[in-house]
Amino acid sequence: MSEPEIIFRDKTEAELNEPNSRAEVTEDWMADAAERANRRSLSIIKGFIDGPVTTVLLERAQYGDWWIAPDWRTVYVHTQWRDRRIKSSSGEQLFPTQKLWKSTDAGEYWQQLTWPEADNITFLRFLDAERGYLIGSGPRLWRTQDGGEHWQEIALPAIEPYITFSEQFDLVALGADNTLRLAYFTARYGKQENLSVVLALPWGDDTPEVEFTVPDQSVIDLLADEAGKVHVLGWQGLPVNYSIPDDSKRERPSMISMWDGAKLQPLHEFKKDVIGYALYRTPAGHILFDGVTEGFLPNDITALSTDGGKRWQMTNEGSSAQGGYYDTHTGTRWRVSGYALSKREIP
Template identity: 30%
Template sequence: MKFLYRASSLLLALCLPVVAAQVQAVRSDTVGKVLETPAMAVPQLESAVFIELARAGDRLVAVGERGLIALSDDQGESWRQASVPVSVSLTAVQFIDADHGWAVGHGGVVLATQDGGEHWQVRLTGIEAARLELDAARAAQPGATDTRAADLRVQLAERLLAEGPDKPFLALHFSDAGHGLVVGAFGLAFRTEDGGHSWRSAVGQIENPYGMHIYAIAREGHTWYLGGEQGFLARADNGRDFRQLESPYEGTYFTLQARAGGGLLLAGMKGHAFVSSDRGESFAPLASRAGASFSDSIALPGGDALLSNQAGMLFRLTAAGHLAPFAQPLRRPVSGLTQAPDGGLVFAGFTGLFRLAPNDITASE
């Protein structure tokens, strides 16, 4: 869904102004309705489109299209559907413990749960987000040193409010039960310090003058990283003032992994991947021998990382910085992955949810 959003936004930008306005009106009205419509029950849940996965203690939680959230308490062998108050597609999910989690998605929605994903509540929508950004842009305008940039930010915020809740959030990261950051299309970014009950715009805290889509967040200690389209890469040593880093690649990054000792893994379009050992000051390319775009990555015990791509191939990055194919190709597109409590791997994608048991992984290797 992250990839589809980028393609659809580029297509809309090529439309004639009148046609684009008509399409925008229809989209805004449609998004407004699905933000108020609970997700429908799906009979063949495991075969639906899912985008990302997370661990909630020993439970697995998957999010996907039309507000689908699925729960598994048996290592990903079987799934059941959770109660969700919206039917917009959900793009990312995170839990900080077995009970407290958040999910983000289209329509600028942020959802929260306090019972391990059984029930979810809306904490933010694109309508509220646009108002928050407009208020923040206007407040920053009088004292801005770059008046042109400040004026442009206000204009963009006004347009954001006028267009309605059609901009998705694409990534999130909570450092604890209270503090979190959500980011998404056109550089949108919002911060909470009370678990999502209230929000503030963080657009002005990120050096992103061209409003690039932000697809990924990573954190190691007090150091935060953001990655996105056209090589966008930024770092904040306090989690608030993000400054752009010189990127080793001009294509889009879809996944980041912050590693111990100042390490950073970047991966994205057309199989491009890079590692840094100095907090993003310099990078070394990784040869994946695959042209499909990387879609997700997870940290493994012992300091290794596992990457997946859209072609269903897996790659293992060792702590020493060596990237090599891992297991046999899945032959199914992968959008997200996580490791189950028993050591198995569970995947989400356009063909549904599926699992590799520990024995299958060992045999495949």
């Protein structure tokens, strides 16, 4: 995602000597928060690290998601944009416009797929170039078997009343066992019970079913192998409620558990200042934990487990980066920090 370029007017010598002088933008829209949001964009850039790069897709968007095939030929992109200047007659903000894009030649040519602009998309997950899912607010779920030409909506099971901060799943993961898993946190009414519920939908089935629950945790990531054994990354306690001041600063230790098809087994609890965000399977079959350390100067950290999640070898990668990516096929981890691009191999 790209922010619009903001250009400030050069100050005169007298203004530079004025202690209360403020920076001024060169165009009025640059000082307008709604206009700046409207000019955000999603761009797909293709090229080589030591050679020229080309922007192959540029679309205005305030949110987006993408999936790329292992051979880098087929790419799906979702964009979402809403005019932040316009509100409905009731004063409520209008629904965003959804668009779905596809390339089958590594980004040289892009086709906009048919998709209802008002049907919200929050997650995009694909098994291969032809088979995949879209998950939207509501929540709602769609499946394609022909590369996005047609979409079938899948009915979700009745979800008991639960406390949530949005009408969408907390986490969506597509495992190596070709099973889509959908997680949501629930505080059951009338019961002193907080837990995350994980639904499972094997490819070809028509309805997701409850697979297991995770007590007193909000699920952050799920990692399933070919046999359906699932490693769970969770935050202990209630999910972050951003409507409560400083609730994001509340301690929520990260926990690794494993579902073997019959029971959920706790494996490892990280120190309280370690916050996990993702799990990956390395090419050698190990589990990679991706997270940060909290504090005045947060750092990016990784942890590698070679025994299925019981013991972890921590690596401090330095101050938090602006972006990162781990390639599960090559074992290469990329980080962008400042103006530098770095990589390391985690086989």
